Amino acid sequence: xxxxxxxxxxxxxxxxxxxxxxxxxxxxxxxxxxxxxxxxxxxxxxxxxxxxxxxxxxxxxxxxxxxxxxxxxxxxxxxxxxxxxxxxxxxxxxxxxxxxxxxxxxxxxxxxxxxxxxxxxxxxxxxxxxxxxxxxxxxxxxxxxxxxxxxxxxxxxxxxxxxxxxxxxxxxxxxxxxxxxxxxxxxxxxxxxxxxxxxxxxxxxxxxxxxxxxxxxxxxxxxxxxxxxxxxxxxxxxxxxxxxxxxxxxxxxxxxxxxxxxxxxxxxxxxxxxxxxxxxxxxxxxxxxxxxxxxxxxxxxxxxxxxxxxxxxxxxxxxxxxxxxxxxxxxxxxxxxxxxxxxxxxxxxxxxxxxxxxxxxxxxxxxxxxxxxxxxxxxxxxxxxxxxxxxxxxxxxxxxxxxxxxxxxxxxxxxxxxxxxxxxxxxxxxxxxxxxxx
DNA sequence: ACCAATGATTCCTC
DNA sequence: GAGGAATCATTGGT
Numbered sequence: 001x002x003x004x005x006x007x008x009x010x011x012x013x014x015x016x017x018x019x020x021x022x023x024x025x026x027x028x029x030x031x032x033x034x035x036x037x038x039x040x041x042x043x044x045x046x047x048x049x050x051x052x053x054x055x056x057x058x059x060x061x062x063x064x065x066x067x068x069x070x071x072x073x074x075x076x077x078x079x080x081x082x083x084x085x086x087x088x089x090x091x092x093x094x095x096x097x098x099x100x101x102x103x104x105x106x107x108x109x110x111x112x113x114x115x116x117x118x119x120x121x122x123x124x125x126x127x128x129x130x131x132x133x134x135x136x137x138x139x140x141x142x143x144x145x146x147x148x149x150x151x152x153x154x155x156x157x158x159x160x161x162x163x164x165x166x167x168x169x170x171x172x173x174x175x176x177x178x179x180x181x182x183x184x185x186x187x188x189x190x191x192x193x194x195x196x197x198x199x200x201x202x203x204x205x206x207x208x209x210x211x212x213x214x215x216x217x218x219x220x221x222x223x224x225x226x227x228x229x230x231x232x233x234x235x236x237x238x239x240x241x242x243x244x245x246x247x248x249x250x251x252x253x254x255x256x257x258x259x260x261x262x263x264x265x266x267x268x269x270x271x272x273x274x275x276x277x278x279x280x281x282x283x284x285x286x287x288x289x290x291x292x293x294x295x296x297x298x299x300x301x302x303x304x305x306x307x308x309x310x311x312x313x314x315x316x317x318x319x320x321x322x323x324x325x326x327x328x329x330x331x332x333x334x335x336x337x338x339x340x341x342x343x344x345x346x347x348x349x350x351x352x353x354x355x356x357x358x359x360x361x362x363x364x365x366x367x368x369x370x371x372x373x374x375x376x377x378x379x380x381x382x383x384x385x386x387x388x389x390x391x392x393x394x395x396x397x398x399x400x401x402x403x404x405x406x407x408x409x410x411x412x413x414x415x416x417x418x419x420x421x422x423x424x425x426x427x428x429x430x431x432x433x434x435x436x437x438x
Numbered sequence: 439a440c441c442a443a444t445g446a447t448t449c450c451t452c
Numbered sequence: 453g454a455g456g457a458a459t460c461a462t463t464g465g466t
Binding site for chain 1 (some may be wrong): 444445447
């Protein structure tokens with residue numbers, strides 16, 4: 001009401017001379033303008049127009065449209081409009097203009113910097129997950145580390161995509177809304193005093209609102225990145241189990257090399273390749289062979305009894321494999337028995353297994369093992385193999401072990417474990433040295 | 439929720 | 453630097 005009073009006061013001083021009479025085309029009861037210098041009449045006239053402007057919103061749409069049109073066409077409209085604009089600018093905008101000068105937001109800058117540093121905003125770091133995965137594949141060795149890395153990158157890319165999509169949406173919405181408001185204000189500016197400066201101010205307000213929404217988005221994105229980082233880069237949080245297949249491969253190697261469960265670098269590489277894991281502690285957060293063997297050795301040593309069943313299981317598996325190999329060898333070389341079995345192709349873990357068993361069983365049984373409780377059928381088989389292979393103890397023992405029933409099998413396993421313990425206790429350091437040499 | 443199993447880390451020794 | 457020992461922290465089964 002104060003503004004209205006001021007406006008009325010200001011308007012009363014406006015000179016409104018030189019306008020011809022206008023008859024409202026839509027029957028608007030426009031006040032009659034008297035010729036001459038009748039001040040009271042003009043005041044009345046202006047007061048009436050203002051009253052119409054003030055009450056226009058109380059009318060029905062049709063009535064308002066009609067009045068609006070009438071007012072737009074009124075001869076005094078341009079003069080009134082410019083005066084109202086001037087008053088508005090002088091009374092309101094000068095104060096608001098000061099408030100528009102926002103200092104650069106430190107928090108926003110921090111968020112922007114972080115998003116840039118993490119590769120979410122700005123150019124994508126490292127070319128994205130697809131490129132990383134392709135590079136790993138091209139290298140021919142998809143280690144767990146690279147999987148983790150690409151996994152991390154994939155998730156980061158996902159965040160990045162969401163961030164950019166949302167940002168784009170916001171910008172689009174902001175532009176659409178701004179255009180809409182500008183059009184509305186321009187349209188309204190034909191009726192009410194809206195200066196271009198005021199439109200600009202409105203646009204700024206809209207932009208600021210959208211900036212605050214964008215800031216929320218940036219904040220959420222930063223949080224997501226932090227969570228992702230902590231999940232992927234904090235080692236202890238990130239423990240994953242080996243696959244069943246990988247555990248089996250490692251266990252097979254471990255139990256078949258109980259006398260020396262220290263795989264060489266080559267063996268580690270082979271195992272790593274087989275299991276699709278890393279060889280050793282290349283970096284944090286990896287599933288690696290060295291860790292596995294370290295844990296296995298210490299836990300096995302601490303509680304042999306607990307691992308016995310597992311040892312039996314893997315030894316049996318190994319025996320079957322070895323027997324198959326022997327059977328194949330016998331079949332393929334009836335008249336030609338190699339003096340040194342188990343010198344299989346390098347990198348193959350099945351034959352070295354047999355080697356360990358050979359040592360164990362020879363030590364336990366020697367010739368006496370032939371008198372074990374084996375069926376007649378099996379005895380004949382063993383005899384045949386023995387004869388053919390000219391007393392090759394390995395072949396005999398392998399056949400016994402795999403075909404000789406549970407009793408023999410158990411005995412062998414127990415001895416194997418016993419012997420391995422002895423060997424481990426006494427020859428660990430020397431084994432290491434040997435390994436170092438090779 | 440509890441607990442055993444287990445992958446990873448840290449510290450120490452050699 | 454590799455391995456042993458202790459420990460942490462997560463996973464997965466109950």
